[in-house]
Amino acid sequence: MTDKDWRNFGLAVVGLAIAACLPLSGNGYYLTIGVTIAMYVVLATSWALFSGPTHYISLATAAFYGLGTYVVALGIDDVPYIVLLVIALVVGAVSAALVGLATLRLSGVYFVIFTLGLAEMVRQVVTWVQSNWGGHQGNYVLTDITEEIIYWELLALAACVYLAGWLIGRSRLGFALKIIGNDEVVAAHSGINTARSKVLLFMVSGMVASLVGAILAPRWTYIEPSIAFSPMLSFQVVIMALLGGVKRLWGPLVGVIPFTLLWEAVSISFPNQTLLLMGVAFLLIVYTIPHGFVGLLETYSARFRERKG
Amino acid sequence: MDILITGLLLGGIYALMAMGLSLQYGVARIMNLANGEMLVVGAFAAFWFFTVAQLSPLISVFLIAPVIFALNWLIYQFMLLPLVKRAKSQGQLEVDSILATFGMSFILVGLMVAVFGGDYFNYTFLAEPMEILGNTYAANRVVAFLMAMLIGGLLYLWLNHTRPGMAMRAVSVDTEAAGLVGIDVQRMSALAFALGGTVTAIGGGFISTFQTMDASIGILFTMKALIIVIMGGVGDIRGTIVAALVLGLLETFIATVIDPGLTLAAAYLMFILVLLFRPQGFFGRKPS
């Protein structure tokens, strides 16, 4: 590890330690926002791990998240919570692998289309299975897991995601993904198994999303398919990651925090226009800052260096 | 037999809507994720004309069409053309247009919710029974199907037997070569995008005569149209029609025999089969 790595590592530890103190403030409102931010940080960062280097836009976050939530909803009465988290992880990884194997061997468009309706499709199937064999539509999730615990769980997961992202960035897999994102034909002709690399990283992002869903499930007391599989979630994750920028590991973080805070304010002031405003925000980002805050920062620092040099 | 005819009737409408998307993707190279919302706009407009002015959807779609055409033309000129110009590669344009049209779809849904509210809407038009081959079907479905076939047929003839239609097909085959033989690619793309949006919206007007809709249902239609276009092969009208009929049949079959709540799952089933076995489309050759 270089000096710079140690410095970043130190910063990350300090940042996490400070963030971990939030529940001590005793303010429930702050904690709720903290949970939301932590959730989106994990989701957007893990989304960017895959979609950043490959430019394959995944809209499947809500599907994996919903699966994780449902694992907990179905098993909470019979299985220890910690085991459910592991199951959610596996379910997320396996379903991401299946989606990846079906679509990632082909052009990127097929992948986007497939993920676009995935959450809705899974919702239909879950609803159908439940109403035919489950006998009821939803499930009660009654646990003694508090908001604080959820928050700390998410922070721990965030730490894991950053660590994983850093390791992948230095690994052959990360390098392979970068080459694939540049030119898939060259990648294949350089000996890279392109489909395998893409599927592996998509699995990472899918299992994290599923785990987040499982961690957040106790927040609801009653879970039904339309709550678990909300397509809005995929959209919000994409928008926040893009706002921050996907070229750096910390990019999504700087997108999530301002956006979540802004969104809190917006959805309180204009509760009926959230969809419209979300669309406007999305277009603003795509048209004005296509590379996010990270891109802006890099442009400015390049200009600054030019002026100095 | 019942399933067969109902499925074909539905498939006919799907064919019309997918032809719209096919024009937008095949010619203008825009993967339009707001396509389904344009369909809902058409449905809303037909609904509005019917409830406010008692105007038959069969007439009102032709009043709506020029407006939708203009709207889509403006969207292409002011929203998508900058992306086309900015993109360094086809891949870049694909990503940008997916993101941009996705944002637009939310804006359209948001606007429709703001104007009409988020409730389901439907109206009664030609709901009398009609007998075909011994079974009865709702007349609105039959009429919608016939109209879709008529418009689809006219579009097909226009594409194959007129100069602008020919030019449009040329752009779809090879953008660069089309430019070299003196076709105004940019104008053709704008035209194709606008025409595609119009065709889809007209399809929406017809669908609204027999199906209950709401502002946020567009994405389901987008999915179905996308799957049909991929299954049929991009830019292949014959393939699109066959794929639409197959999807109409499969969906009707699953809705009747298993559960009406599984229509999207039906579309996915077909999508997966196509991805695994014929990713180049029904009639497509393997890409070289």
Next chain:
Amino acid sequence: MARSILSVQNLTKKFGGLVAVNGMTFDVGEHEVLGLIGPNGSGKTTMMNLISGALKPTSGSISLQGTRISDLPAQEINRKGVARTFQLVRLLPSLNVIENVIAGAVFGHRKRWGVEAENYAREMLERVGLQVAGDAPVSTLTYIDQKRLELARVLASDPKILLLDEWLAGLNPTELETGISLIRDLRNDGRTIILVEHVMDAIRSLCDRCVVMNSGTKIAEGTPAEVLADREVIRAYLGDDDA
């Protein structure tokens, strides 16, 4: 001819009704430089795509040292030691110069990683005579330097066989001289090379043997001097009237 390393047997590729490569059979010997020549549209690039695995043959086979490779995907063929350049140079624009070369070294025939890969990549940059900083962005390179960089990437995997698809095309006369002497150096290193080329000077001075294609079939094979004097080859290039 030395011991055969690559053997193409009765290879055919059809695109729908079009037969792009029709029953091609030839061998490439170890340390040999084989020129694949023929008029435009004769199927040379398709042939290269078949060898590198970018396309799958309709029928027939390609074997590398006796093992059949024509069913394998491109990445497997590359790992077995066949590496190629592209007709239109393909670099990785978001990676810098040295990373572009390392990209060839990590996953291919002979795998290297970390410091070893970087050192080897520098060696390859030197080998192709590219004198720019490793962290320079590729957008700053001149055309011949882009071609050099692509060649360095391909060499970085230590391929048994090098496929050069019109690597000399588009160079100006001085660059062409540099380019030819660079390939001659590679030849002197004992590398096995298949090159598709239109530049006749290069073919005469570099190739041990040539295979001439026309409309997808092999019409001649032999030393450059032999094939270039062949009546059928002249007819293929110049048309019936001039023969």
